[in-house]
Amino acid sequence: MVKDVLADTALQFQTLYSVGLNKTDLNVRVMAQSFLQACGDAAILYYLTLGCFNGPGMANGGASSSPGASSPGSVWEGDTGEGYGIWVFGTAVYTNMVTAMLMKVALLHNSWSTYAFGVMAFSVALYWGFVMLYGSFEPVGDGFAATWLASYEFYYAP
Amino acid sequence: MLFDLFLLPYFFPVFTLHDASDAPPLANGLVVDGPSLSLILGTSHEKLLLELACSCAAVVACRVSPAQKQLIVKMVKEGLPNKPITLSIGDGANDVPMIQEAQIGVGISGKEGRQAVNSSDFAIAQFRFLEPLLLVHGRWNYRRIAKVVLYSFYKNIVLTIVLLWWTMDCGYSGQSLYESYIYAAYNFFLGLPILFLGIFDQVCSHFLSLNLPYSLSCTYSFFLSLSVEHKFFDSIGAPSSFTLLSYILTFLFFFSNVCFILC
Numbered sequence: 001m002v003k004d005v006l007a008d009t010a011l012q013f014q015t016l017y018s019v020g021l022n023k024t025d026l027n028v029r030v031m032a033q034s035f036l037q038a039c040g041d042a043a044i045l046y047y048l049t050l051g052c053f054n055g056p057g058m059a060n061g062g063a064s065s066s067p068g069a070s071s072p073g074s075v076w077e078g079d080t081g082e083g084y085g086i087w088v089f090g091t092a093v094y095t096n097m098v099t100a101m102l103m104k105v106a107l108l109h110n111s112w113s114t115y116a117f118g119v120m121a122f123s124v125a126l127y128w129g130f131v132m133l134y135g136s137f138e139p140v141g142d143g144f145a146a147t148w149l150a151s152y153e154f155y156y157a158p
Numbered sequence: 159m160l161f162d163l164f165l166l167p168y169f170f171p172v173f174t175l176h177d178a179s180d181a182p183p184l185a186n187g188l189v190v191d192g193p194s195l196s197l198i199l200g201t202s203h204e205k206l207l208l209e210l211a212c213s214c215a216a217v218v219a220c221r222v223s224p225a226q227k228q229l230i231v232k233m234v235k236e237g238l239p240n241k242p243i244t245l246s247i248g249d250g251a252n253d254v255p256m257i258q259e260a261q262i263g264v265g266i267s268g269k270e271g272r273q274a275v276n277s278s279d280f281a282i283a284q285f286r287f288l289e290p291l292l293l294v295h296g297r298w299n300y301r302r303i304a305k306v307v308l309y310s311f312y313k314n315i316v317l318t319i320v321l322l323w324w325t326m327d328c329g330y331s332g333q334s335l336y337e338s339y340i341y342a343a344y345n346f347f348l349g350l351p352i353l354f355l356g357i358f359d360q361v362c363s364h365f366l367s368l369n370l371p372y373s374l375s376c377t378y379s380f381f382l383s384l385s386v387e388h389k390f391f392d393s394i395g396a397p398s399s400f401t402l403l404s405y406i407l408t409f410l411f412f413f414s415n416v417c418f419i420l421c
Contacts, residue, residue: 010290035312
């Protein structure tokens, strides 16, 4: 039900129909531009989060510390190449990515309806709720008798 | 509404409108009947007929068979250099071949049965609904689909390219960056907003749409022209704002005890 102009307007000024005839909104050039922009945005999202995650930690050889502490750890622990907190870093990247995509949708909106607000809020709540709940508990034990304990470290990522 | 009211007096002078009256009028008309078409279609005269038809405002083909109707549509569809998109509209069984031949087939449900409707892409109740079907709903849907398609590709490319950067960073070791369930739920988190955008979004309000209709070549409001037509926010504003938000949030959480306090 997207309406950039009203029905009466579109009927009165029929050259508005040229949007479709000229294929201005969806063509090879527009798609290539969108793909390139996606690649650039992906690089920004990834390396920005990486820079934040490594941060001053790289100054002391990437010595790790617990995430959320005043001095962040490195994705790679020291010079050993061993991974530290990969899912913490990954979930941070993911959170930035989801936030960026929701912002992109918000910018694409030309008008806001109650449904649009509701769905945006629902998506945000869905993501944060899922990550918080899923990251908080881990089944310990077998089958239905599993005990759920807070354990995943990426709980702290978002 | 307030937004529109404020912008209206300031940006009205730059508004230019291109009406259909800009096109030069075609004064000629052509009537061709079935027996004549049987001599023309399928021969070298077909191209001459097409050239003649292009110089006319309207061409009426009368007393033609269903097969000839189909051939006329095919002649236009394939004979012109710019490969036009054709639309056929009919209400009877004899219109079915041409409805199926055209890229867009429209059937009218009426007294002549439902064969045309059943074989068409779109069905309408009266012929007068063709105009809003094309000029209003067709246009709206084109812009909706364009947005949804572009965004759907965009968000999945971002997801994939981030993994590419990560893969290069870890020496192509195949290390997973995301936890598997979170990774799999990407389109669950982001599927609904674009779906509802494709259903409910409107470029301008009722007031602005009625008072300032525009075409692609016009700029009627500063912000709309930046965000919608010139893709300013798409190309510069959006990545910049994403970057800023990502940086601030990530920095805040990794360089402070905020998340522990919150938890």
